[in-house]
């Protein structure tokens with residue numbers, strides 16, 4: 001058992017085959033939704049998601065949130081992993097692209113992404129999901145991995161649905 005939710009133990013840093021990663025995430029999702037049931041405070045939601053997605057997505061070396069703190073600025077929020085950059089302008093990096101466009105950024109090789117910010121130079125691939133509530137970009141969920149192509153579109157789609165559910169009605 002892992003901390004927080006019931007999942008098979010897998011060593012941190014393991015890149016499971018895609019089907020196993022998707023199955024593991026699908027097993028975790030009802031438990032994550034149950035853990036957050038009724039919670040409306042955005043920081044409480046972000047902190048709990050950072051913890052539980054870190055347990056679930058064992059391929060990550062960074063898992064957490066950047067929050068919108070100005071017109072075009074993100075500041076680091078709750079996360080697990082190696083130390084992240086504190087602030088990211090909307091013009092920079094994968095998180096900035098997500099914040100600008102409100103679109104999921106699925107980057108199999110960050111070295112090919114113009115302007116990628118290397119907070120941890122071991123990061124090779126990245127998935128960023130926008131947190132948009134009431135049409136406003138409130139935060140981004142940033143997932144980084146030291147493996148190339150560590151995230152699949154199916155994982156992205158599941159995380160988009162999770163974020164939409166758990167932040168609906170949240171107070172930021």
Ligand code: SME
Nearest residue numbers: 084093094095116117119
């Ligand atoms: N790689 C990200 C920056 C955030 S950290 O790596 C935690 C980016 O390019 O947006």
